[in-house]
Amino acid sequence: MTGPAQTDRPMRILQIGTQFGVGGIARHVIDLTHWLRGAGHTVHFAGEPGALLDASKDDQFHALPLAGVSALGGSVPARIRNLLRCVPRLRRLIRAHPVDVIHCHESAPALVTSLAVIGTGIPVVVTYHGSEPERIRSFGRICRLGAEVVVTPSHLCAGQLHEIGRIPADRLRVVGLGVKPAPETDAEEVAALRRDLLGADGELLVLSLSRASYQKGLDILIEVAMEVARHRGDIRFVVAGAGPLLENLRAAARAKGAERHVRFIGATHRPYLHLLASDIYLLTSRWEALPISIVEAFRAGVPVIASDTGGVRELVDTDVGAVVPVGDVAACASEILRLAGDPGLRAAMAAAAFERSREDRFTPDFIHRQFEKLYRDLAAKRTG
Known part of the structure; x- marks a missing residue:
């Protein structure tokens, strides 16, 4: 017994x-x-x-x-x-x-x-x-x-x-x-990182925490960045993550003339520092189950635009961001531009994202x- x-x-x-x-x-x-x-x-x-x-x-x-x-x-x-x-x-x-x-x-x-x-x-x-x-x-x-x-x-x-x-x-x-709450972070360190990632003429920062692999659709992200740049030249895309395709993606960005708009900075052991420095979180994956990085973005109070794969809709709705079809460059770029052009909407989504992160399921x-x-x-x- x-x-x-x-x-x-x-x-x-x-x-x-x-x-x-x-x-x-x-x-x-x-x-x-x-x-x-x-x-x-x-x-x-x-x-x-x-x-x-x-x-x-x-x-x-x-x-x-x-x-x-x-x-x-x-x-x-x-x-x-x-x-x-x-x-x-x-x-x-x-x-x-x-x-x-x-x-x-x-x-x-x-x-x-x-x-x-x-x-x-x-x-x-x-x-x-x-x-x-x-x-x-x-x-x-x-x-x-x-x-x-x-x-x-x-x-x-x-x-x-x-x-x-x-x-x-x-x-x-x-x-x-x-997912653990965002750790205490020095505000000046966050501000310094943001200045570095935006460069001299960037105004709005879009972040992706993604392994450099086919699954994560970072080739799609490059196309999105180029489409966004056709309408606004002050939006910067940063990808933090290592992986087998990292150098290939850097080369692709250079070949397409997108390196001014997209930076692949390699691995980071402090994802929340980068999230807190960002305005929008972007996930362009071809497949997922339920991405941890989205919950981390919520923890940092960052709105999310994500591809409609796996259980993404169980996390993201119009209160906290947007869901777009997998691989749809035009739809993704349109949502980024919509949020970029409406600071009040971004702030409301950021607050809703942080509040959602406090639910028991996370x-x-x-x-x-x-x-x-x-x-x-x-x-x-x-x-x-």
Whole structure:
């Protein structure tokens, strides 16, 4: 029989991500882990080391070359070879550090874990953070293979996982995004950054916190900036984020003569500093689940213009910004110009965005307790 002492006992949890470079998924996993540790649980990480996390930053981090299993791994034979290398490594890690629950983020960790836990009885949670629409079916196959529960932050994505991915509804959970409030920031530092990013003749700053990848649609952002520049020459676009396409995007901006209007500044470890220096937040992604960066923009009181993908409409409406069709340069530019030309509207949207950020669905303590309960239920079921 399981008594109160067992029910409330600290758990041992393994969080597995493909990569821990700069990005919303990595920040989500790290924030969740810190909260769980603060609640008394033992939490280990596994995945590809990156700018945000490696063994030098956390002694419970274990390197696992999962990027080679993902689409970044190249050809299918190469990815299969990497998969066969990762599975026994993960099994050894689990033996050395026994766990009650494993939480995987994205499909590569889910695939490796589903094979590594065979015969162990360890329950597996997988979070769907979004993917190309054509990959939903294969994601569903992976999850049906080895996941007790599949989590997504978006109700729309949950529906897609059920209808397209064929994941049973009773194995799906919608859990929102726990995003920390903006930290205290020196006003003069923010003002200095704004002056630097605007340059000598910029008046209004549009920011995107985006990894330089095809998913984020930053080639679309360049086209938007050029269209906006046809009407106003004082609006500056800044993209903060590293990624495999960073130099290609910089070269594309130069080739199109857009470098005066668009700057790709690379990675930042202080996203809120840049958000607080901005007037509008822009997301041009081709696909998402529920973008953490939008909630961070709300936390900073910044209106949002975003492409209509995943659960973006669950975050953004006309009170806090605008949603435009994916890839629609004209519509995106029109919304930016509309907000740029109406300071009163921007101020009202900024206030509404900040107020929305205070809802429970974005509060870390509220969200992280839901994950803790999910882990407890799975661990108790295993024990039973």
